[in-house]
Amino acid sequence: MKIVIVGGVAGGASAAARARRLSEDADIVVLERGEYVSFANCGLPYHIGGTIPLRQSLILKTPQEFKARFNIDVRVRHEVMSVEPAQKTVTVKNLATGEIYTETWDRLLLSTGAAPVIPPIPGVAEPGVFSLRSISDMDAILAWIAERSVSHATLVGGGFIGLEVMEALTERGIRVTLLEMGEQVMAPVDPEMASALHQEIREHGVDLRLKTALKQVSRTADGLSVELSSGDALRTDMVLMAIGVKPESRLAVEAGIVSGKRGGIQVNANMQTSFPDIYAVGDAVETPDLVFGEPALLPLAGPANRQGRIAADNMLDRHSQYRGSQGTAICKVFSLSIGSCGASEKQLKAHGARYEKVYVHGADRASYYPGATMMSLKLLFDPISGAILGAQCSGKNGVDKRIDVLAVAQRAGLSVTDLEHLELTYAPPFNSARDLVNQAGMVASNVINGDTAICHAGEIVTMDTERQCLVDIRSPGELAQFGEYPNALAIPVDELRSHLDSLPRDKEILIGCQSGLRGHVVLRILQAHGFRARNLSGGYKTWRAVVQAMNV
Amino acid sequence: MKIVIVGGVAGGASAAARARRLSEDADIVVLERGEYVSFANCGLPYHIGGTIPLRQSLILKTPQEFKARFNIDVRVRHEVMSVEPAQKTVTVKNLATGEIYTETWDRLLLSTGAAPVIPPIPGVAEPGVFSLRSISDMDAILAWIAERSVSHATLVGGGFIGLEVMEALTERGIRVTLLEMGEQVMAPVDPEMASALHQEIREHGVDLRLKTALKQVSRTADGLSVELSSGDALRTDMVLMAIGVKPESRLAVEAGIVSGKRGGIQVNANMQTSFPDIYAVGDAVETPDLVFGEPALLPLAGPANRQGRIAADNMLDRHSQYRGSQGTAICKVFSLSIGSCGASEKQLKAHGARYEKVYVHGADRASYYPGATMMSLKLLFDPISGAILGAQCSGKNGVDKRIDVLAVAQRAGLSVTDLEHLELTYAPPFNSARDLVNQAGMVASNVINGDTAICHAGEIVTMDTERQCLVDIRSPGELAQFGEYPNALAIPVDELRSHLDSLPRDKEILIGCQSGLRGHVVLRILQAHGFRARNLSGGYKTWRAVVQAMNV
Structure with missing residues (x-):
């Protein structure tokens, strides 16, 4: 043989x-x-x-x-x-x-x-325009950086390679402009999940330009010039084409x-x-x-x-089969990690698939344990069957673990209603007694069982104040610290039972808290008192991310 | 209601x-x-x-x-x-x-x-003898430490509480003696997996005494004295009873x-x-x-x-059911984490259950990525059905993630032959393209499919040199660096094909490498040439841990 x-x-x-x-x-x-x-x-x-x-x-x-x-x-x-x-x-x-x-x-x-996709843009064959796929490509880039004392690089494409090279060059002290034609980097996740990433990128001094394409590269006396779809032209020392493969x-x-x-x-x-x-x-x-x-x-x-x-x-004549791909992926971008598995909401929409989503936010370890940082998790599922369709997570730590847990659950065919039953490692340095995946499962189960009613941030944005009323149940301290929802009636959660009279009975009440957790408590109170109400999934954190994604 | x-x-x-x-x-x-x-x-x-x-x-x-x-x-x-x-x-x-x-x-x-188990040992009611279950217990311990300027503490029991308090007191600069009646701390894992923990504990200056019970506590002029089953008596400032609950x-x-x-x-x-x-x-x-x-x-x-x-x-008359426990658990002990889910080998033996086990060792992230540290994973499974029976993992980083992945797989009813197909997050800062769980799955699948034949470290210890021959296939550099197997014939893996003549045809050949990976390559070569052979699962690393666990 x-x-x-x-x-x-x-x-x-x-x-x-x-x-x-x-x-x-x-x-x-x-x-x-x-x-x-x-x-x-x-x-x-x-x-x-x-x-x-x-x-x-x-x-x-x-x-x-x-x-x-x-x-x-x-x-x-x-x-x-x-x-x-x-x-x-x-x-x-x-x-x-x-x-x-x-x-x-x-x-x-x-x-x-x-092979890297290199669109037929004038000037892409100029010396100083690279792609990165092989050791030789890497050697060429490193040689160029050393020889030309590169102080500014233009990266074209906000996928894995673009993001990783952006981080790499920034850490070397090279200023970076990152061009992305779409409205977001890291295509496998949805725009509101990418918005934390956009913030992280900009906080590290990268000149991130979304909805911006490269039109032309030209050689100049002291390097290269890139002309952008925005009409801007930038002086740069090198260009990396990382649009895709x-x-x-x-x-x-x-x-x-x-x-x-x-x-x-x-x-x-x-x-x-x-x-x-x-x-x-x-x-x-x-x-x-x-x-x-x-x-x-x-x-x-x-x-x-x-x-x-x-x-x-x-x-060699042994039977063995590939079982399909979930596209499980993760990217580290400075101090943030962002990962996903399964389908994104964009893909589900494009396929006309039936889906619902929940957002949860929580700490990567016991919230009282030093070094705890927050994660945001989006879980996409079939609201009838409970099938896990996709998951996306971002945060400083522990993102890989949550996506791995969900990737295994998805591949094993578990339903979102199984997730609250997962028995995961717990000790304060590693987790909460209720992992964020358990918590997402509880919320999704509540949705499927009709024990909660949720609305999404997009509905807050397009709210009809004639028929709907947004109640912000956070404390005055939180409002001052994090910012306010527009047009909201503020009644802190712990005062709500004594303020039911001030709520309109003729309108649907949308409940907004900081992360979506307390809003569910309020929802149950309001439902018990005969109000029509829904809780904003993911609360203010998700709402802000959605609004940021809309305004890129 | x-x-x-x-x-x-x-x-x-x-x-x-x-x-x-x-x-x-x-x-x-x-x-x-x-x-x-x-x-x-x-x-x-x-x-x-x-x-x-x-x-x-x-x-x-x-x-x-x-x-x-x-x-x-x-x-x-x-x-x-x-x-x-x-x-x-x-x-x-x-x-x-x-x-x-x-x-x-x-x-x-x-x-x-x-409630904490407090055995009827003379002196356990003395002031200065504590258990730790509530805020009040904690307050009392902290007050005692402050008032008595505690410089030495005796902890009784090497379970979660004993280990966590051991770490806590050591980090405060208090010298600790940890008494454990059994042969190992952290009962949910097996002795050879606990042996890395014993080493970590001793390296941090803790006086760990295995197979040692507390016999008596007495008050002395300047504190307490504890009398041990070994006959030793120690001066101490406080005692914590952490035998169990x-x-x-x-x-x-x-x-x-x-x-x-x-x-x-x-x-x-x-x-x-x-x-x-x-x-x-x-x-x-x-x-x-x-x-x-x-x-x-x-x-x-x-x-x-x-x-x-x-x-x-x-x-409240809703149907909801508890789905049983896997005992998923983890403990951080200084820079080491050790976690487990499902049954241990001790338990499987005690139940007379059918099982097989494999050991794998690998890095928590891409081995070339800075900060990569090694993990050791033990996977217990049913060799006929492939059912996941239990898993144990230790290492500096990433242990929680691997146990979580295996805990989900076990709960979902996946077989060990499914583990190689898990699609987990991969980027160099987070993982290898083949996660250690994938790797354990491949080895277990090979065992189930008959594509490999393994032996265990206990068999090396009790090897019959009349009928068996241990071949150490590591390089001379590794032998010098890590130590040698006793009574082994050394033939480096890459020279093996040209040294087949020097192997005895009348004996079973046991193959030892450093972690069990290369031994499988050699096994396949030997099998193809008509030798009877088995590969030592987990290699030298596991062998050493087993020997250490035997000699506590």
């Missing part, structure tokens, strides 16, 4: 190692166009920033190590020019010598990855392998392409999304590694 | 608040023997240590706040003397005035908690309510006792253990809070 693997990073590398562990006598050849295999793609921004001081630590395994440990023939700087499915061959070019040769295979794995499916397409609607290689759950002996994994393929069941592109390292292992299993 | 709640901490407090949210017109009375309701029990050690500087921050809600917010009649220093189920009354003593009165109820909730079920038993084998109040999933209108929650009750299905005592805050909510639901 001879297995040829095209691409030796993430999915390709893990398929190669797994294949050897399954079969000591298979011939395994890895053909990698670049200079390195099995390098830490995700670590590149952190070496640029200096957080990871040693370049060497990004190179996880050399070809020599693959040979010694796994008896795998890894050939770097060997580019596969074409795939011949009928002949079961690939045509390979040795980039060092220019030699072109044919390699046969019994099973072929395409782990060709994705597109699957590298050219080889597959030219070989007649079926690709999907989104341009990725089509595979089944065995990671098998339309040719049974050709497999594909990683950023180059489309895999089914767990929420919608539709093929999606998901250029993330975790799924790529898992797919590599699964492809190896199947190439 | 009149609801009387006996005990106003954790379960009682959360039941009261939930009951009010469900019914605005119920009469709700909370009778609390102590001076405080709704205080942060779990925070007591941290105020003793000074980590939580303000005593006030431990008092979550006062009776006045309960009245204002929830219209609940909270009476502190009111002790319930007896329960009369037939009359639906309780007899109450106002501890402030001595007055005794009768209170009627429609539904009664017993949230009476647990027993359910406070006296009231229930005297009222004829059925209690269980372990002395806790028996309840059904509705938290209902043998009298349908009397409910009970928290440390006082027995709840079914998720693994064995048997009633167990679980004095933990999380379950108590959930049970309170469930009892309130049922008292």
Whole structure:
């Protein structure tokens, strides 16, 4: 059995190692166009920033190590020019010598990855305009920074790479302008969840420009000039194009392998392409999304590694299936983390899906334990079945843990009504006795069971004062400290029972507190006294984030 | 509807608040023997240590706040003397005035908690001998420390309270002797997992004495003297009895309510006792253990809070059920965290249960990212069904997250073969692309599928060199750095393929590496060449921990 693997990073590398562990006598050849295999793609921004001081630590395994440990023939700087499915061959070019040769295979794995999207903007080919995908890209950026004494960089695109490089350069003392065409950075989350991120970015001195596109790059006497869709022009020392990536499916397409609607290689759950002996994994393929069941592109390292292992299993005639993607992801941006799993509200809306959402805010550990910081969690669910559709969380600490808990719950098919029953680790340095996930589950259960009625911040914004009345139940101290809702009647929660007379009986009462918790207590009081009322989910904190997101 | 709640901490407090949210017109009375309701029990050690500087921050809600917010009649220093189920009354003593009165109820909730176990050791009633359960206990300890300028404390019992107070006092500069009758502290984990904890404790200067009991306390001219089962006697300034707690079920038993084998109040999933209108929650009750299905005592805050909510639901005629306990728990001990969920190996053995175990070691974040520290994870599972039976994890960071992920997986009924498919948050500051839980799942799947064969450290200890041969596949550098296995043949992994001749064909080969990962690669090579072989799960790290645990 001879297995040829095209691409030796993430999915390709893990398929190669797994294949050897399954079969000591298979011939395994890895053909990698670049200079390195099995390098830490995700670590590149952190070496640029200096957080990871040693370049060497990004190179996880050399070809020599693959040979010694796994008896795998890894050939770097060997580019596969074409795939011949009928002949079961690939045509390979040795980039060092220019030699072109044919390699046969019994099973072929395409782990060709994705390439940065570079739109046809005038000037993007200028020296000083970069993308970041490989060790070589990183080396080029670092060399440019050193040679040109870069003091200002323009980053185009507020996705993972853009955000991580923004942090890295800022930490090196380089001023950064971050351009994002959309209304928010970090597309996997919804705008109101991204708004804390926008604030964090700006507080760190980054010139964040939303709804702003790059129009042109030009060389000037002392560097570069970027022209923006806003009409502004900025002097800058370097430009990083980080708009996104597109699957590298050219080889597959030219070989007649079926690709999907989104341009990725089509595979089944065995990671098998339309040719049974050709497999594909990683950023180059489309895999089914767990929420919608539709093929999606998901250029993330975790799924790529898992797919590599699964492809190896199947190439060696073991049954193993990929179970779809949730898109679980996280990004650290200065002192803030923001993570998500499943579908966003934007996606649910675009799909016309039935959903409800709740927002909760709470501390990452016991609120009385030093160092406790607040997190905000948005939970999206099916209000009939209770199915977990998606979750988003931001905060300084503990965000990864809450998203992981919800990602497992979602994958296991738990309902939001199961979340309050989760028994999670608790001691004051780690958590509250009621984790924020438990709390979100309780609120969602209350919604599903009809034990609460919630409204959302958008409804406060568009409130009809003829028919609705917003009651702010926070204390006067809180109003002074955090700010006020517009047009609200202020009655502190603990005085409410004695002030029921001052509430209008002919209007629907919308209840606003700081985080949505006390509002539920008030709601129950009002309902018991015959009022029509709803509690603002997430309270003032969520309302403010929604308003900020509307006004970017 | 009149609801009387006996005990106003954790379960009682959360039941009261939930009951009010469900019914605005119920009469709700909370009778609390102590001076405080709704205080942060779990925070007591941290105020003793000074980590939580303000005593006030431990008092979550006062009776006045309960009245204002929830219209609940909270009476502190009111002790319930007896329960009369037939009359639906309780007899109450106002501890402030001595007055005794009768209170009627429609539904009664017993949230009476647990009391410290104080064995009948001579001298335990001396001043200076404490237990820690309430704010008053804490106050007394702090006053004693201040008045007597305590420089040495003797803690009896290596459970959560003993460990947390040990840390607290050490951080205050007080020298600590910790006595533990058993072979290990932190009973929920197995001995080899506790051995890292023993090391951490000793490295912080604590005089940890395992297999040592307290025999006597005596007053001396300048403090106290403690006499130990070892024959030693120590001068000390204070003693804390932290052996464990027993359910406070006296009231229930005297009222004829059925209690269980372990002395806790028996309840059904509705938290209902043998009298349908009397409910009970928290440390006082027995709840079914998720693994064995048997009633167990679980004095933990999380379950108590959930049970309170469930009892309130049922008292107000809503259907809500407690789903059993996993005993998910965690403890921070200096810079180490150790956590667990489900059953331990000790428990599985005691139950004669079918189980297998795997050990994995890995970094809490990308190994190349600064600050990465190692974790050790033990996963217990049913080797036939794959059911997750229990998990234990220790390390400096990220232990809570891994136990939470496994606790959700266990509760959701996932198999260990599902764990490799979990899609968890990944970015270098938070994780590896393959989380340690994914990795444990892969190893366990390999075991179940027969793709690996493992042995355990105990078998290395008792190895029969006539029939078995241990091969240490680590590099010479590792041997020098970490130490050697006894009686091992050293052949570095990357040289193994060319040294197959030097391995005995007539013996079973046991493969030892540093963490168990590379050993699997070697196992597959050896199996392919016809050797009988098994890989030591967890490698040298686990072997060393097991040996240390054997030699305490």
